[in-house]
Amino acid sequence: MGRRSDHSPDELRELLVLSGHALMGERGFAKFSAREAARRAGYSVGTIYNVFGGLDSYLIAINSRTFRQWGAWLEAALIDAPSDRAGRIEALVRAYFGFAQNNQNVWMAIYDHRIDRSIEIASEDDAAREGLTSIVDREVASTLGLNDNDARRLVRSLIATVHGHCALWLTGSYALLEEKDPAGQAVDRVLEILTHHLTPSES
Amino acid sequence: MGRRSDHSPDELRELLVLSGHALMGERGFAKFSAREAARRAGYSVGTIYNVFGGLDSYLIAINSRTFRQWGAWLEAALIDAPSDRAGRIEALVRAYFGFAQNNQNVWMAIYDHRIDRSIEIASEDDAAREGLTSIVDREVASTLGLNDNDARRLVRSLIATVHGHCALWLTGSYALLEEKDPAGQAVDRVLEILTHHLTPSES
DNA sequence: TTTTTAATTGAACACTGTTTAATTCCATGA
DNA sequence: TCATGGAATTAAACAGTGTTCAATTAAAAA
CATH class of the missing domain: 1.10.357.10 (Tetracycline Repressor, domain 2)
Incomplete structure (x- = not known):
């Protein structure tokens, strides 16, 4: 699981957007899963809420x-x-x-x-x-x-x-x-x- | 809970479409719930799968x-x-x-x-x-x-x-x-x- | 080295959709 | 009238979801 020294805040943000964007491309909106996006980035769901504040903001970033x-x-x-x-x-x-x-x-x-x-x-x-x-x-x-x-x-x-x-x-x-x-x-x-x-x- | 003598197959179909349509109007697609639509019609989820064969067909009917x-x-x-x-x-x-x-x-x-x-x-x-x-x-x-x-x-x-x-x-x-x-x-x-x-x- | 601070997690909660075994009810035949 | 077969209906189980938050872990500061 991710350690905070692995990525700067900006890098982490980018990393999550990248994995989320890729997942969105594979699955489409209806089957998108924030859990899965975080998992693929090597983090857990909570991190998305920390970084983006909520699912909506994450989707907006994607x-x-x-x-x-x-x-x-x-x-x-x-x-x-x-x-x-x-x-x-x-x-x-x-x-x-x-x-x-x-x-x-x-x-x-x-x-x-x-x-x-x-x-x-x-x-x-x-x-x-x-x-x-x-x-x-x-x-x-x-x-x-x-x-x-x-x-x-x-x-x-x-x-x-x-x-x-x-x-x-x-x-x-x-x-x-x-x-x-x-x-x-x-x-x-x-x-x-x-x-x-x-x-x-x-x- | 619904008894089968309450409604003919056609009536039941119509009843479910009505409650689903009303729920869709209240909540919108993202927050729509087949469970809730069935509940409001006085039936349980399974009935929707019996009557329509699947969620997609139900949504098409709505x-x-x-x-x-x-x-x-x-x-x-x-x-x-x-x-x-x-x-x-x-x-x-x-x-x-x-x-x-x-x-x-x-x-x-x-x-x-x-x-x-x-x-x-x-x-x-x-x-x-x-x-x-x-x-x-x-x-x-x-x-x-x-x-x-x-x-x-x-x-x-x-x-x-x-x-x-x-x-x-x-x-x-x-x-x-x-x-x-x-x-x-x-x-x-x-x-x-x-x-x-x-x-x-x-x- | 110890303390403080912040990032990260994992578990809990209340929901989904979907499937299926069990139940309940009705109509039919004896 | 009553038992029985069959179909309608349910409840429970499963694997997911989003969301929150106490507990943990790691880095930074003292």
Whole structure:
């Protein structure tokens, strides 16, 4: 069992997040077990409560790791993307789907974990979430002839549009059960929406 | 405790679905307990396994009830809706959101319950799910100048679009945290998309 | 070296879902 | 009317879970 000289507080925190994230990837949210995650890290459950204060905060930390990986995945995809607007949008949406498909369990865990509004999320975890939308902000909003606030709202609405397709697809929900290319549908919808928000000179 | 003369098999099935549905509404999927649902119906857990064969089938039956209520809610909203196309679409989307907001726990349980692909859903439960999309089919697809298959795909993509807004909103996800009128955003996106798929004479 | 302080554990508690032997009840036949 | 066969129902057992907290252990301070 772990001795406190084995790891600094930060190392221990990281170690637990790593083992928890790996377990989440194997089992998914429904079958996740904090006991098992601690066991695999070489510690006992209590340590998780010491380090994170509670299960919710631990799960938030695990999901934050997913958010950071997701952001990096999108950035990587944008490097190889074409330079025209439609091409970049398509690359972004397909990368969104690609990450979700290649990391189904941890991706879905983000939305499976319902956080009570009373619990406040640490600024570091908040940043991980914000990082993702800021990529889309940078990629989409700046090209639109809208004031900042309208652009912000539109970007978030576009994220919701893509999310809806991805979520219904990966959860195997009825609506998209027979759809062969959900990402393609999402791309089409996003581009259709965007043409409505371009100034004439941009279209 | 329940005696078998108290209820016919069908009545018992219905009784258990009712108590389970009520409990789901109170507690939500994460805190749902089959034991407690059976207890409130006046039976013990084992009865649920007898009647439904397993927890998954029980949850499917509970969610089917939600689907039927949801469908009825939409139909009711369409009766009072204006007769112009945009007005009816808006009424439909807002009713979609309205049901979800007024029945948060049971609505989310639909998507929280991940059904293993191996488990087959009874035709009755399938119909409950299909009923919902068929409402949108009837309301939207027939007005479009598309062949049947394209219209089907588009309708499902529109459902995914609305679902994404509703899901991110109700789960309190980051993207829509500050959005005051998520339903309005969904309506706008749907209408923007639809104008792309209308024949010139319809627009 | 002893004392203090903090990290870590392990056990207890009240719950789950799931299975199965035992019980209880009902309908049928004598 | 009463016994019996069979089906509905239960209770108990099992292996887990999250959560808390006294007891223990190890490192740091004195």
